[in-house]
Amino acid sequence: MIRWITIGVLSLGLVGAAIWGYQEHQEKNAILIQAENGYQKSFHELSYHMDLLHDEIGTVLAMNSHERLSPKFVDIWRITSEAHSNVSQLPLGLLPFNKTEEFLSNIGDFTYRTAIRNLDDDPLTDEETNVLEELYVQANDIKDELRHVQHLALENNLRWMDVQLALVNNDQTDNTIIDGFKTVEEQVEGFAEANSQSGLIGVSTKPEDHFENLPGETLSEKEALDKSRKIFDINSKENIEITPSGDGADIPIYSVSYQNDDKRAYMDLSQKGGYPLTLLIERPLKDKKLSLHEGLERAEKYLEQFDFDDMNLYQSMELNNVGMYSFYYNQDGIRIYSDSVEVKVALDNGDVLGVTATEYYSNHHEREIDEPELTEEEALEFVNDNVQIEESSLSIITNDVDEEVLTYEFLGTFNNDTYRIFINAMDGREEMVEKLGGKELKYS
Amino acid sequence: MRLRQISFLMVVGLFLFPLFFDGKEEVKAFSPQVIQHGAIGDDVIELQARLQYLGFYNGNIDGVFGWGTYWALRNFQYEFGMNIDGLAGEETKNKLVQASEFDEAYVKEQITRGNRFSHYGGMEGEQQQGGEAQQAEQSAPADNTTAVNVPQGFSQNDIQLMANAVYGEARGEPYEGQVAVAAVILNRVASPSFPNTVSGVIFEPRAFTAVADGQIWLTPNERAREAVLDAINGWDPSSNAIYYFNPDTATSPWIWTRPQIKKIGKHIFAK
Numbered sequence: 212m213i214r215w216i217t218i219g220v221l222s223l224g225l226v227g228a229a230i231w232g233y234q235e236h237q238e239k240n241a242i243l244i245q246a247e248n249g250y251q252k253s254f255h256e257l258s259y260h261m262d263l264l265h266d267e268i269g270t271v272l273a274m275n276s277h278e279r280l281s282p283k284f285v286d287i288w289r290i291t292s293e294a295h296s297n298v299s300q301l302p303l304g305l306l307p308f309n310k311t312e313e314f315l316s317n318i319g320d321f322t323y324r325t326a327i328r329n330l331d332d333d334p335l336t337d338e339e340t341n342v343l344e345e346l347y348v349q350a351n352d353i354k355d356e357l358r359h360v361q362h363l364a365l366e367n368n369l370r371w372m373d374v375q376l377a378l379v380n381n382d383q384t385d386n387t388i389i390d391g392f393k394t395v396e397e398q399v400e401g402f403a404e405a406n407s408q409s410g411l412i413g414v415s416t417k418p419e420d421h422f423e424n425l426p427g428e429t430l431s432e433k434e435a436l437d438k439s440r441k442i443f444d445i446n447s448k449e450n451i452e453i454t455p456s457g458d459g460a461d462i463p464i465y466s467v468s469y470q471n472d473d474k475r476a477y478m479d480l481s482q483k484g485g486y487p488l489t490l491l492i493e494r495p496l497k498d499k500k501l502s503l504h505e506g507l508e509r510a511e512k513y514l515e516q517f518d519f520d521d522m523n524l525y526q527s528m529e530l531n532n533v534g535m536y537s538f539y540y541n542q543d544g545i546r547i548y549s550d551s552v553e554v555k556v557a558l559d560n561g562d563v564l565g566v567t568a569t570e571y572y573s574n575h576h577e578r579e580i581d582e583p584e585l586t587e588e589e590a591l592e593f594v595n596d597n598v599q600i601e602e603s604s605l606s607i608i609t610n611d612v613d614e615e616v617l618t619y620e621f622l623g624t625f626n627n628d629t630y631r632i633f634i635n636a637m638d639g640r641e642e643m644v645e646k647l648g649g650k651e652l653k654y655s
Numbered sequence: 656m657r658l659r660q661i662s663f664l665m666v667v668g669l670f671l672f673p674l675f676f677d678g679k680e681e682v683k684a685f686s687p688q689v690i691q692h693g694a695i696g697d698d699v700i701e702l703q704a705r706l707q708y709l710g711f712y713n714g715n716i717d718g719v720f721g722w723g724t725y726w727a728l729r730n731f732q733y734e735f736g737m738n739i740d741g742l743a744g745e746e747t748k749n750k751l752v753q754a755s756e757f758d759e760a761y762v763k764e765q766i767t768r769g770n771r772f773s774h775y776g777g778m779e780g781e782q783q784q785g786g787e788a789q790q791a792e793q794s795a796p797a798d799n800t801t802a803v804n805v806p807q808g809f810s811q812n813d814i815q816l817m818a819n820a821v822y823g824e825a826r827g828e829p830y831e832g833q834v835a836v837a838a839v840i841l842n843r844v845a846s847p848s849f850p851n852t853v854s855g856v857i858f859e860p861r862a863f864t865a866v867a868d869g870q871i872w873l874t875p876n877e878r879a880r881e882a883v884l885d886a887i888n889g890w891d892p893s894s895n896a897i898y899y900f901n902p903d904t905a906t907s908p909w910i911w912t913r914p915q916i917k918k919i920g921k922h923i924f925a926k
Binding site for chain 1: 688689690691692693694695696713714717719721722723725726729742800801802803804805806807808810811812829830831834847848849850851855859860861877878881884885888889890891892894895896906909913914915916917918919924925926
C-alpha cells in the first residue's frame with residue numbers, strides 16, 4: 212500500500228517537475244526569440260538603409276536643381292543616422308566595426324554641412340562632386356556585401372544569438388555574419404585612406420591643439436612628485452603614487468594619486484611644464500557653512516594662485532553642498548568660451564575639491580581678433596524680434612563645424628525662458644541658439 | 656500672593672518670548688549671505704517670494720536661483736536705482752525687505768503641501784492662484800526647495816541612469832576611477848562611432864558588462880552620483896578614453912590592440 216502511495220506521489224512530482232521545466236523552457240525560448248527578433252530587425256534595417264543610402268547618393272549626382280538638392284542631402288543625413296543607430300543595436304560589442312560607424316557619421320557630417328549651405332550662392336564644387344561620386348562607389352560596395360550577408364543569413368537561417376555566443380566565447384573562426392561584417396570593416400578601412408586624401412571627409416576639423424606651445428621644461432617623475440605635493444598641500448612622502456601615461460594619451464601626462472584616512476586626491480599633470488590638467492579631491496562633506504558666493508571667492512583666489520589670469524565667472528551652481536563654477540577667459544573684454552576652467556568648491560569649509568583645465572590648456576593662446584564688421588545694433592537685427600534682449604557681449608565660440616568664430620552674444624528672454632543667442636559678428640549668421648535650463652522639478 | 660505674582664510674570668514672559676523672537680526675525684529676514692545665480696535654499700525662497708510680491712518674478716517659488724529669478728532681481732535693481740549686478744547683497748536685500756512683505760508661514764505651508772501657489776502683493780491668501788492641493792501630500796522634505804539644479808542639457812533621470820551604470824561597472828573603484836567611467840560614457844556620446852545619446856551608449860548590446868548581467872539595476876550610492884556630476888561638469892580623469900577594460904577578465908584580444916592611456920584602479924583606459 213505505502214509503496215503504491217509513494218510511487219503515486221513520486222510520479223506526480225515527476226509530472227509536475229516536467230510541466231514546470233517545460234514551461235520554463237517555453238518562457239526562456241520566448242525571451243530568446245524576442246531578443247533575436249530585435250537583432251534581426253536592426254540587421255535587416257541596416258542593409259535596407261545602406262541600400263537606400265546608395266540610391267540617394269546616386270540621385271543627388273543625377274540631380275540638377277538646387278532647390279531639390281538640399282532636402283535630398285537632409286534625407287541622406289537622416290538615413291546615415293538611422294543606419295548608425297541600427298549598428299548600435301546589434302550585439303557586435305567588441306567586434307571592431309567602428310570604421311564603418313565612423314564612415315557613416317562622416318557622410319552624415321558632409322551632407323549636413325552641404326545641406327545647411329545656401330546652394331544657390333555657393334553651389335557644389337567639382338571637388339565635392341568627386342567626393343560624392345567616390346562615396347557612391349563605396350556605398351555600393353558596402354551595400355553589396357551587406358546584402359550578400361543578409362542573403363546567406365536568410366538562406367541558412369542564421370541566428371544573431373549564435374553570433375553573440377561566438378563573440379562571447381571568442382570563437383569567431385567560422386561565423387558567416389561575423390565574417391561578413393569583418394569584410395565590410397576592412398573595405399571601409401581602405402576607403403578611409405582615399406577619403407582623407409580627398410580632404411573633405413574623414414579629416415577632423417578640430418581646432419589645432421595649442422598645448423605644444425605652452426612654455427616649460429619636461430618634468431622628471433621626481434619633479435612632478437614635488438610639484439604635486441605642493442598642489443595637494445601635503446608633506447609626507449608616503450601614500451602618493453605617480454605613473455606616466457601610455458601611448459594612447461593625447462599629450463604625455465603624469466597621473467598622481469594620494470590617499471590618507473579621510474581623503475583621496477587625484478591629479479593629471481602635463482609632463483611638459485607640469486600644468487595641472489585635472490584635479491579631484493574626494494572626502495566626506497559636512498554641513499553647509501559657506502554660501503555659493505563665498506565659495507566663488509575661494510575659487511577665484513585659487514585660480515589666481517595658479518596663474519590663470521583674466522578669468523570671469525559665467526555659471527555657478529550649488530549641488531549637494533558643493534559649488535560648481537565655470538569661468539571663461541576674458542581677452543580685452545571678449546569672452547572666450549573655449550578657454551574655460553571649472554572649479555569645484557566644498558561649501559562646508561571652502562576647500563577647492565577640483566579643477567579641470569584641459570580645455571583651457573589645449574585651446575589657450577593670445578588670439579588675434581579681427582574687428583567685428585557689424586555693430587551691435589546691426590547684429591541685433593538678425594535676432595528674433597520676440598526675444599527681449601537683456602544682456603549682450605562679444606564672444607568667441609566654437610560653432611557646429613568646429614571653427615572658432617567671433618560673435619555677438621545676446622542673453623534674452625522669451626515666454627519666461629532664457630536663451631543665449633550667438634550672432635556672427637562678421638556676416639550676421641545665427642551661429643548658435645540655446646535655451647538655458649539648469650533647473651528641474653525635484654522628483655524625489 | 657508672592658507665588659501668584661511669579662507665575663503671572665512667567666505666563667506673561669511665555670507670551671512675550673515668541674513675540675520678541677518674531678520681532679527679531681522680522682528685522683533680520685535674510686541670512687547675511689550674498690545670494691547669487693545657482694544658489695538654493697530658504698534665502699532663495701524668500702528672495703523669490705519678495706520679488707513676486709513686488710511683481711517682478713512670476714515663476715514658481717521653488718528655492719532655486721535660476722534665470723527667471725536672475726532677471727527679476729536685475730529688473731528690481733534697475734527700478735530701484737541700484738547697481739545692476741544680479742547679486743542679492745546687503746543693500747539689495749534691505750531694499751527688498753523694506754519694499755515687500757514675506758508671509759513665511761503661508762509660503763512654507765504651501766511648499767510642504769506641494770501646492771501650486773503665488774505670493775503677489777495686495778492679495779489675501781485666498782485670492783492667490785491655486786491654493787488647493789494639486790498632488791498627494793509628499794513625505795516631509797529635508798529642506799523647503801521644490802526644484803534642483805541640473806547641468807545644462809541633463810535631467811536628474813539621465814544622471815540617475817549614468818549613476819546606475821557607473822555603480823554597476825565600478826563600485827569598487829577609487830573615486831577618480833568612477834568619474835573616469837562616467838567620462839568614457841560621455842566621450843562615447845561625443846564620438847562618431849558610438850550612439851549619440853547617454854541611454855544609447857549605455858544600452859548598446861555588449862558594450863558594458865554591468866548592463867549585460869543586470870548589475871546596472873543595483874541602487875547606486877551618493878558617491879556614484881557625485882562622480883557622474885563631476886564628469887558632466889567637465890572632469891575627465893580618463894583623458895579622452897573611449898574604451899576601458901579590466902585586464903584580469905577581458906576576453907577579447909582586440910581590446911589589447913587599443914592604444915592605452917592609463918590605468919586607474921583595476922581598469923585600463925584606452926583610445
